[in-house]
Amino acid sequence: MQIVQATIETLAEIGYSRASFSAICRQARLSSTGMISYYFSGKPELFRKAAQSVLAESEAAMAECVARETTYRAKLGAYIVAQITFVTRRPTQTQALAEIVAMVQARQISGLDDVARAALSVDSLTELLEQGRQAGEFHTLDARLMALVIHSAIENVVRHHCLQDGDGDPEPYARRLADIFDRCIAAR
Template identity: 55%
Template sequence: MPSHPVHGRTFTQDARRAQIVEATIETLAEIGYTKTSFTAICRHANLSSTGLITYHFTGKPQLLREVTRTIVEKAREARTRRIAQETTYRGKLNAYITSHFDFMSCYPAHARALTEIVELVRERRALGLDDVARSALSVESLVVLLEEGCRAGEFRIPDPPVMALAVQGAIDNVVRHHQLFSVADLSGRARELTDIFDRCTQPA
């Protein structure tokens, strides 16, 4: 069966791009950004030549942009589904927190690869990735959730943007600690965090 164009590419080309992206995620997670070369990615993807990568991606920055976009979208979709299952804002906040740990449990390579990319941008060791890193670090949706919860009377938060940064910062630090020290009870850490922020957002 012939391939048909999708956004200017064939299904076969889209499948190859997806294969390269997944191989890059696995490579970043396994050996880190510094050692991640097109040759290493080829080994993971079982590609015969690095030319198959450069055919689809002009360079490492473009490939990392697509990797970041792929991970962020996958995580956002999972988080949105999880939050939508809750009927209260307190439940939605808990779902927001636990969804990060659920994603890390289900997709550990994706979580580790994203951490590598974010750290790379923070240290200014890569150009052209600032916008995708901002997308990965954005707390805008959480701010909206907290503000709506305040209006509904479920939360009492003087400054929702600051609280959103506190929530996300706590999540990121627990994730980083887990990746460094392989904490066994990740679900327990998630429960502790949800309990902490449930208490500090209680209405008077």
């Protein structure tokens, strides 16, 4: 939907504090904010839809990459590569989602705690690690703790090597990070 895409672009470009219906209307090239109000009861509903759109796109990209692999070790590598690739190739969506999570955490908007939790969740990664452990591909580990470590490493690789350094291709960093974790948790 045009309004949701304009909301994502507006959030990424000017941030939550300046993302008014008027600014979103300009981005969407609508003649009146009434169009936004017709479809959405307010910012919480509109921002929920924007966050859900980004999360669905990210999850679909990750799931597609992971599903192609047949071993849990390969699935973990695919997960890491897919996450880093999505964040670096879809910076507008990523920034918009970060804005929504930040405003929820700062209590600038209510009713979106579930969206922020979903954005920060490591549940699917935890499940993948646990399944890999049960299949004997990963050594005994605390799957949730390892998921948090991997999630943090992904964020830092993106922040320091891909975005700050301006390297165009995130895949080499993603593959190296995947290799590091593979070596750390593979069954011996």
